[in-house]
Amino acid sequence: MARTETASLDDLPADWARPRAVAARWSKRQLEVFDVLEPVAVVGVGMPEPLVRIEVETASGRRASYAGNSGIWPIRIGITESRKDTVTPRYNVSPFPLLAERGLFWVWLPSRQHAIRVRDAALPVIETDTARTYLRDAVDAGTEQDIAGLVGIVRATARRLGVVSWDEEDLADFCFDVGKQAGDGRISARLVDGEMERWSLLDRMR
DSSP: OOOSOOOOSTTOOSOOOOOOHHHHTOOHHHHHHHHHHOOEEEEEEEOSSOBOOEEEEOTTSOEEEESTTTOBOEEEEEEESOSOOOHHHHHOOOSSGGGOOEEEEEEEESSHHHHHHHHHHHHHHHOSOTTOGGGTTOEEOOSSOOHHHHHHHHHHHHHHTTOOOBOHHHHHHHHHHHHHHHTTSOOOHHHHHHHHHHHHHHHHTO
16 A cells, blocks of 8 residues: 555654643643653554455546455554654545554653563564565554554563553653642652652552
8 A cells, every 4th residue: 555654653753743632631740740751652553443355446446455355454563752743644644534544552661762672572462464564664463453452462561571651541640640749849850760660560560
């Protein structure tokens, strides 16, 4: 399938505008904590759900078939350091609604190094068919999976590697808790690190 954008997701731009409800509710104090924490996210981009075999008619009148007989779910797994996101407008370039792509999930890690480790370890678990070379920079997550399951795989991988992780709501809660502890004082790296140790312990107990 031809695309107008084939750049790697390894380094997503930092000036994206993410239209997410959780991100939109963040307070100024939470944003201050985020800036001190400097987390990095493993991000998934693709269609909202697996794609079964479909046929579409192109502008030239030619019929094109996608997904084969068994279905497919192409997912790009990258990393980003920004809370903002233009994943959806950047990759939603297909004229066919069933092939529209968007940001599916963000799992946050304490640093870029942690994000790379977790992404690289999670990819073999997510990918169900390594023979689909035509997916280019995407992997086939299979037809039996869902978004929550993909998030679960990434977070379980982080836990196995001894790395604390946050989904969108967890990160918002974490930043809120740190801001509340700081009161009217300065958000310090020491305070953030202390709260991260507590979250890491709770994460390992799940």
